[in-house]
Amino acid sequence: MSAASHNTDIKAASSGAAFNPSGLSLAEPSDFFALMKPRVMSLVVFTAWAGLVLAPGTMPLWAAMASIICIAAGAGASGALNMWYDADIDAQMSRTKKRPIPQGKMAPRAALGFGAVISAASVWVLYIASNWVAAALLAFTIFFYLVIYTMWLKRRTPQNIVIGGAAGAFPPMVGYAAVTGMVTLDSIILFMIIFIWTPPHFWALALYKAGDYGKVGIPMMPNVAGPKSTRNQIMIYSVVLAITAMLPIVTGLGGALYAFAAVLLNLAFLAMAYKVWLSRAGERDKAADEASLYAVQAGDRAARNLFAFSIIYLFAMFGVLAVEGLLKGLGG
Amino acid sequence: MREYRDKPKHFVEPTDAEIKARTKRNVALALALLGFTAFVFVTMVSRGVLPS
Numbered sequence: 001m002s003a004a005s006h007n008t009d010i011k012a013a014s015s016g017a018a019f020n021p022s023g024l025s026l027a028e029p030s031d032f033f034a035l036m037k038p039r040v041m042s043l044v045v046f047t048a049w050a051g052l053v054l055a056p057g058t059m060p061l062w063a064a065m066a067s068i069i070c071i072a073a074g075a076g077a078s079g080a081l082n083m084w085y086d087a088d089i090d091a092q093m094s095r096t097k098k099r100p101i102p103q104g105k106m107a108p109r110a111a112l113g114f115g116a117v118i119s120a121a122s123v124w125v126l127y128i129a130s131n132w133v134a135a136a137l138l139a140f141t142i143f144f145y146l147v148i149y150t151m152w153l154k155r156r157t158p159q160n161i162v163i164g165g166a167a168g169a170f171p172p173m174v175g176y177a178a179v180t181g182m183v184t185l186d187s188i189i190l191f192m193i194i195f196i197w198t199p200p201h202f203w204a205l206a207l208y209k210a211g212d213y214g215k216v217g218i219p220m221m222p223n224v225a226g227p228k229s230t231r232n233q234i235m236i237y238s239v240v241l242a243i244t245a246m247l248p249i250v251t252g253l254g255g256a257l258y259a260f261a262a263v264l265l266n267l268a269f270l271a272m273a274y275k276v277w278l279s280r281a282g283e284r285d286k287a288a289d290e291a292s293l294y295a296v297q298a299g300d301r302a303a304r305n306l307f308a309f310s311i312i313y314l315f316a317m318f319g320v321l322a323v324e325g326l327l328k329g330l331g332g
Numbered sequence: 333m334r335e336y337r338d339k340p341k342h343f344v345e346p347t348d349a350e351i352k353a354r355t356k357r358n359v360a361l362a363l364a365l366l367g368f369t370a371f372v373f374v375t376m377v378s379r380g381v382l383p384s
Contacts, residue, residue, distance in 0.1 A: 024350040029360035062375040069371075121368075128376060 027106035034100055035083050035111055036076025036118075044075040044171045046315060050322040051175030051190055053329075054253060059130070059179050066129035067178040071171055074122035074138045078145040078167070080115035084108045085150050089216040095209060130178035137177055141170040155217065158224040165198030166191075172318070186253045189244075190318075196241045197314055200234045200273060204307040207231070207282035208300040227282030234306070238273035242266040245317065254321050255328065261320040265313050272306040279303070 048071040052064055059067075083090065083099055091102035100106040119142050127135035149164030169191045176187035203221050206213060207230060210222040221230040245262045248254035254262065279299030280292070346354075 021344040022346040022350060023344075024346045024354055026350060026353045028353050028356050032357075032360075062379070066371070066375050125372075 025106055025110060026104075027100055027110060031100035031105050032080075032114055035080040035106075035114060037079035037082075038076075040079060040168075041072050041076050043311070043314065044168070045072045047190070047194065047318050048072070048171040048175035050318040050325075051172030051187065052179055053175075053322045054172075054186065054190070054325045055176040055179035057179050063129045064178075067126060067134065067175065070122045070126035070129060071138060071174050071178075073118050074126070074142055075171065077115045077118035077122060078142045080111050080118065081142070081146045082150045084111040084115060085146070086154075087111075089218065092216045093212045095212055126174075126178070131181040133181050133183070134174050134178040137170060137174045137183075141167055141174065144170070156219065158219045158221045160219065161202040162199050165195055165202070168198060169194035186248075186251055189247045189251060189253065192244050192247070193241070193317065194314065196237060196244050197310065199237045200241065200269075201307065201310040201314075203230050203234050204276065204303045204310065207276070207303040208307075210282050211284070222282045227280070231277050231279070231281060235273050235277040238270055242270055248321060253325075255324050257324045257327075258320050262317065265316055269306075269309065269313055272302070272309050275302045276306050 045068060049068055052059075052067065083101055086096075087101040087108045090096035090099050096102065101108055101111060119139075123135050123139045123142070126138050145164070145167035149160065149167055153160040153164050172190040172194070173183060173187045176190065177183060180187075206220040206222050207227060210220065210227070213220040214223045221233065225233075245266050246259075249259045249262070276299070279302045280295045281299030281303040283296045283299070284293075
């Protein structure tokens with residue numbers, strides 16, 4: 001899809017003519033909440049909280065709560081801005097066509113205004129509640145997700161989610177910086193765990209949703225490099241992830257409890273990635289007979305399992321790290 | 333001299349659904365602003381934490 005046609009689509013939808021003749025929208029508060037991608041926001045809140053707990057030093061409870069709310073709001077705002085820009089392709093994908101803008105409940109410009117106001121407010125309040133480093137990191141995260149990922153990389157390269165994944169990896173770093181006012185090796189490790197986790201997580205989804213992305217011309221890895229190459233890369237990233245996940249043990253950020261949980265979780269992750277690697281996930285187009293179609297379906301199931309498990313994996317990894325950090329704090 | 337007025341020629345009455353959605357949005361906006369005011373007051377103003 002060319003940039004020109006994308007802009008025309010947005011303009012047509014934003015004019016209001018595509019909506020209600022009276023000019024009033026049908027968007028309800030719940031639609032604005034949906035714009036903020038609540039499921040993504042929950043992961044952001046959790047990892048930011050973990051970063052905050054793991055950071056050395058203390059901060060008042062009110063400031064910690066305000067920081068978490070700001071990080072959540074900033075993440076939600078970038079989700080709204082993403083839905084504003086991607087309204088044209090969201091309407092054509094089964095996974096996203098029920099979002100408020102494609103449904104015609106809300107004009108894209110409403111999402112743009114909402115996202116812009118919440119972005120500015122979240123960065124400003126985070127600055128007041130914590131420090132300028134955390135606020136600057138949050139502002140950069142929103143910029144990265146909207147401009148670098150959504151506008152630049154997503155429609156241009158199969159490496160979109162590899163580089164764009166950085167946006168989702170910043171929250172623990174922001175939480176950490178809210179306490180310390182610094183970016184340290186430990187906060188970079190937290191960033192790296194999510195950064196390396198993102199490609200296998202999204203490519204597992206893309207393997208069984210390849211048709212959806214292909215339909216709208218998004219160059220996801222399975223559409224561009226093929227399912228086999230994607231499965232290979234999922235395996236490679238899973239191995240790198242397992243190594244990265246051990247770094248907190250080396251630096252002392254994680255203790256014995258984390259070491260135990262990380263080994264188990266990464267073994268499980270590797271086992272599921274290996275199953276996908278051996279499978280024929282994502283090869284629906286090549287399935288000529290019934291037997292091969294069955295093999296592809298089984299592969300797709302393995303990819304679906306890996307995708308689901310990867311979410312539990314991240315929650316568990318950060319959960320154990322944070323709980324151990326809290327216990328250490330209580331003990332010390 | 334006659335005052336210029338751009339009178340709408342095709343006025344469209346909002347539907348009940350549109351008015352209901354607008355009311356919900358207005359209530360949510362009011363509550364959000366009230367919540368935000370309380371949040372800023374409790375966390376910052378009452379503690380004397382204000383930007384320098």
